[in-house]
Amino acid sequence: MSSPILILPPTKWEFSQEVKAQIQNTKLGDGYGLMVIAPNSVRTTTELIIPNLSTADKDEIIDLFTSYGGITKFRWRPLDTQYTPYNYKEYVCDKWSVIQQGTYLWQITATFIEQKTEIITDTIADGSITTDKIADGAVNFAKLNLSFKLNSLNYLKNPALAVIQGAASGTIPNSLNLPTASLGYPGESEWCLAASGGNPSYVFDRSNQSLTIRGATLTTAVYLLQRLESRDTAKLSGKTVTLSVELSNSQLSTVTWELFRPTTTSDTHGTIATPTQTLIASGTWTVNSTLTRYTATVTLPAEVSNGLEVRLRVGAQTSGTWVIARPKLEEGSTATAFVCDDYAVELQKCQRYFYTLNNLVLNFTWYGELGGRGHSPIITFPVEMFQPPIKIAGWIDGFNAYVIVDYTTKQGYFTQIGNVNSGGAGANLSLGSFAAHIP
Numbered sequence: 001m002s003s004p005i006l007i008l009p010p011t012k013w014e015f016s017q018e019v020k021a022q023i024q025n026t027k028l029g030d031g032y033g034l035m036v037i038a039p040n041s042v043r044t045t046t047e048l049i050i051p052n053l054s055t056a057d058k059d060e061i062i063d064l065f066t067s068y069g070g071i072t073k074f075r076w077r078p079l080d081t082q083y084t085p086y087n088y089k090e091y092v093c094d095k096w097s098v099i100q101q102g103t104y105l106w107q108i109t110a111t112f113i114e115q116k117t118e119i120i121t122d123t124i125a126d127g128s129i130t131t132d133k134i135a136d137g138a139v140n141f142a143k144l145n146l147s148f149k150l151n152s153l154n155y156l157k158n159p160a161l162a163v164i165q166g167a168a169s170g171t172i173p174n175s176l177n178l179p180t181a182s183l184g185y186p187g188e189s190e191w192c193l194a195a196s197g198g199n200p201s202y203v204f205d206r207s208n209q210s211l212t213i214r215g216a217t218l219t220t221a222v223y224l225l226q227r228l229e230s231r232d233t234a235k236l237s238g239k240t241v242t243l244s245v246e247l248s249n250s251q252l253s254t255v256t257w258e259l260f261r262p263t264t265t266s267d268t269h270g271t272i273a274t275p276t277q278t279l280i281a282s283g284t285w286t287v288n289s290t291l292t293r294y295t296a297t298v299t300l301p302a303e304v305s306n307g308l309e310v311r312l313r314v315g316a317q318t319s320g321t322w323v324i325a326r327p328k329l330e331e332g333s334t335a336t337a338f339v340c341d342d343y344a345v346e347l348q349k350c351q352r353y354f355y356t357l358n359n360l361v362l363n364f365t366w367y368g369e370l371g372g373r374g375h376s377p378i379i380t381f382p383v384e385m386f387q388p389p390i391k392i393a394g395w396i397d398g399f400n401a402y403v404i405v406d407y408t409t410k411q412g413y414f415t416q417i418g419n420v421n422s423g424g425a426g427a428n429l430s431l432g433s434f435a436a437h438i439p
Helices: 055-068 131-135 141-148 230-236 302-306 343-351
Strands: 014-020 023-027 033-037 043-053 074-076 088-100 106-120 169-171 192-196 201-205 210-214 221-228 240-249 254-262 277-286 292-299 308-314 321-331 354-356 361-368 378-380 396-399 401-408 412-419 423-430 433-435
Touching: 043 055, 055 088, 055 106, 210 221, 221 321, 230 302, 240 254, 240 308, 254 292, 254 302, 277 292, 308 321, 343 354
Parallel strands: none
Antiparallel strands: 014 043, 023 033, 043 106, 074 088, 088 106, 169 201, 192 221, 201 210, 210 321, 221 308, 240 292, 240 321, 254 277, 254 308, 354 433, 361 423, 378 412, 396 423, 401 412
16 A cells, blocks of 8 residues: 655745665675675665644644654655656655744754655545545545645635735724725734724734734624735636634634625725625634634635625723634535735735835926926836725925826826926935725
8 A cells, every 4th residue: 555645834944855875795706895885775865844834734744753753764855846746756754853043933843764665656636535535544634634735715805814015013093984095904914904993903023924913902893804806806706715714812712704795886885884885605613822723614706706704703802812813715515724825916916905014205396497397106016906906195395396297096006296396406205105906
């Protein structure tokens, strides 16, 4: 029976390999000796580092290594690159260790030693894993989950909460007239935060891929939500999806999850207080003060092609903390390991809805006749924005200058500045931010 296949999580894991061969001295008939490589003795030892694992993913991998016990063989290969294809080889996991990287993240270091058996050069054919093979115990669900499903696409934007274009910490607005195209995203992380009754505080933590919300007096509800664009959700029409997220709460025991779609117009949801959306599904999770992963599975209607909102909320968070970490929305009925794109990719996803120039200042000085000359700076956005954005205030400051033309498109910003007086004149154009969130 073939040994199981191990495919590790598609995080930025690293590996190094050392190849050794056993040398033997062969005595020849004339008394001379010949140093040769012992037959079938070449072995590859792989040192593997797997960082940024959640507690659940860490435990699953360690449980698997423990079940192998340093004896059971498994097949493994590094991920192919464009120029370096790898074949499967048979290994045993000789040893492993665990390092805690932060409050919620872990790193596993493992040593794989090659076992000289048949080297598999072909890939697994579609449909070759059958129900019968699963039933006979050779392939169990946990191994399938670890081997094949850890790279399931995460449809959420910035799920690792690493992109923070606004304030990394602050106060959540006491308003349910959110979100709008320009309001409701205090961290500008593409996650909307809103509250009623009070003003809880929030902190985004890149290192732990988490958001912590601290309760405040008079608070009756706290909301966390994200809206997904119709061009991205159309492929989910009629499909089963699984929402998973790590949660803890030191005061409350219930977190409510909800999925919405626009009722009539694509990508138009309205606000929490005045919605123009329809509930698809909802449920609750019973939580405690220990960060734990929770899941919910839903079959989406055809109308999800008009857009989707994923919402989490709690009630009267008047004290304590609510922690949210590593959310994931994926196709299928099984929650798989958390994944997200590289920071640069997630940044561009967020810049489609909010773009800041970090107070870039453009200085102009000119000489000319009355109203005669001007300057026309053009700012091109790094990605096409969702819609012509709203320009955040704080722009012209200078003397003897005025704006003749000032407008934005989905591709960029254009302004034309002219002078009022003849002779020397100047202007400072202090550029701010552009918002185009899904309303």
